[in-house]
Amino acid sequence: MTDPYLVARAQQGDLPAFEELVKKYQREIYGLACRMVMDGEEAKDLTQQAFLQAFVHIREFRQQSQFRTWLFRIAINQCYNFLKSKKKYGEPMDCQEIDLVGEGSPEEDLLAEEEHQMLHAALGRLPGKQRAVISLKLEQGLSYQEISEILGGTAGAARVNYCQALKTLKKYLRKEEEHEVAVRPYPAVAARISRR
Amino acid sequence: MKWRCGLIQRWLPEYLDGELRPFWHRRVETHLKVCAHCCQELEEIREAVAVFRGSPTPDPGPAFWQEFDRELHFKLAQVNQAPAPRRFKLPYYLVGALSAPALAVLILLAAHYLEQPHRPVLTQLAAPEQLVYAGRDDGLWQEEEFPSWDVNAVLVDLPSQERKILWEKVKY
Numbered sequence: 001m002t003d004p005y006l007v008a009r010a011q012q013g014d015l016p017a018f019e020e021l022v023k024k025y026q027r028e029i030y031g032l033a034c035r036m037v038m039d040g041e042e043a044k045d046l047t048q049q050a051f052l053q054a055f056v057h058i059r060e061f062r063q064q065s066q067f068r069t070w071l072f073r074i075a076i077n078q079c080y081n082f083l084k085s086k087k088k089y090g091e092p093m094d095c096q097e098i099d100l101v102g103e104g105s106p107e108e109d110l111l112a113e114e115e116h117q118m119l120h121a122a123l124g125r126l127p128g129k130q131r132a133v134i135s136l137k138l139e140q141g142l143s144y145q146e147i148s149e150i151l152g153g154t155a156g157a158a159r160v161n162y163c164q165a166l167k168t169l170k171k172y173l174r175k176e177e178e179h180e181v182a183v184r185p186y187p188a189v190a191a192r193i194s195r196r
Numbered sequence: 197m198k199w200r201c202g203l204i205q206r207w208l209p210e211y212l213d214g215e216l217r218p219f220w221h222r223r224v225e226t227h228l229k230v231c232a233h234c235c236q237e238l239e240e241i242r243e244a245v246a247v248f249r250g251s252p253t254p255d256p257g258p259a260f261w262q263e264f265d266r267e268l269h270f271k272l273a274q275v276n277q278a279p280a281p282r283r284f285k286l287p288y289y290l291v292g293a294l295s296a297p298a299l300a301v302l303i304l305l306a307a308h309y310l311e312q313p314h315r316p317v318l319t320q321l322a323a324p325e326q327l328v329y330a331g332r333d334d335g336l337w338q339e340e341e342f343p344s345w346d347v348n349a350v351l352v353d354l355p356s357q358e359r360k361i362l363w364e365k366v367k368y
Contacts, residue, residue, distance in 0.1 A: 015276050022268060026261070031253040040256065048268050055272055116251040138248050163209050170244040 003067045010058050018058070022051050025068060028140060029075045035135040036079035038124055046082055050075040065149055072140070073150045076132055083128050122172035130165035137162050200227065201234050208238050212245065 001020065009017035029050055033043035053074050054061075061070055123131055132151060136142045144155040144162070151158065204227045210216045211224045228235055351359045 013276065015272060018272065019265075019269065022265070026264065027255065030256075030264075034253040044260075044264060048264070048271065051268060052271055052275060056275060112251065115247055119247050119251050134248065138245060139252065159210070160206070163206055166209050166241050166244055169248070170240045173244055173247060174240070 004063055007058065007061065007063060007067050010055070011061070018055055021067065025071055026051070028068075029071060031139060032072065032075055032132075032135055033079055035123065035139065036076070036128065036131055037082055038120060042082065046078045047075065050078045053078070066146075069142075069146055069149050072136065072142075076150060079132070080128055118173060118176040121176050122169055125172050126165065126168055129161065130168060133158065133161045134165045134169060201231060201237075204228075204231070204234055205237055208234070208241055209245075212238065212242055 001017075003021070003024075006017045006021050010021065026047060030043055030047045033046045033050075034040060037043055037046065050071065054071055057074075061067070123134075126134070129151065133147060136147050136150065137144075142150070144158040147158040147162070148155045151161075153161075204224055207216055207220055207224050211221065216224065228238065351362065354362060
């Protein structure tokens, strides 16, 4: 069943139709929330909150844009509110690690884990909007036009924002690498750095 | 960094994704052949993208999604059972159309009320013997000086027309 049909049914109060939409998009929204708040449990709560908000306001959705874009916008706003409240109340960012399932050799798993941690730390230093734009572009594969519909502004502004976000991420990744080499001069890490 | 490098580096992420228009694609490519600094910048951006894409958010597993769906279903059912907020609103033109006559009626009623003098209604005249002048027992007045309260005595001397008019006036 297509999105417009399910949305129309949900607008008439059909809960199973809305749950179809939930099943379709829950992984994407959860992935985005994970990148934004970098905490699995918080991401789960925010994802549920985003779907609840979408259900409450679904009658206001006029189908002028894609349902997916509208949903991303709600999720991003939820994440912004969460990050704002964290900042306001001075709580430190909870960097709960999400367990990675090892598929390769132990050494490869170790490297993947270290890379994941580096990315985690670098992303944590990025402003919320840049984190959102990188995630929407690289993970969700949205176009600049769609990103601009979610984050506001024009497609050109989204492109500039993405470019800036990549530059900042690159800078932070390099700093994390230098830090890692300084504190943990393992041969594996050295080998990886030299490989780059 | 030259100004040309700054210009080119703005397009590097799109060049990497292959989303550049042919004109800019050729320009970037030509520049990259001669500029080592921009080549290095491109490599670093490519690495950052590779690191990001290389560690995707792992799927938490079916048990997680089962619990997620159960919790969300419960919350959605609660929201669905709650009465929907009233969305009916009287249109503005109707509000205006109704409020103008209502205001006019209110003004008319107020004017009518203010127009009438507030007069006490004397339903029945008191008997003359019950009317006692305030200074009667103080010895300030002689017997013959007491003002007469007998309305009938006054009315008797008047012609019928005047009596009728006076009676109407005295009644209130």
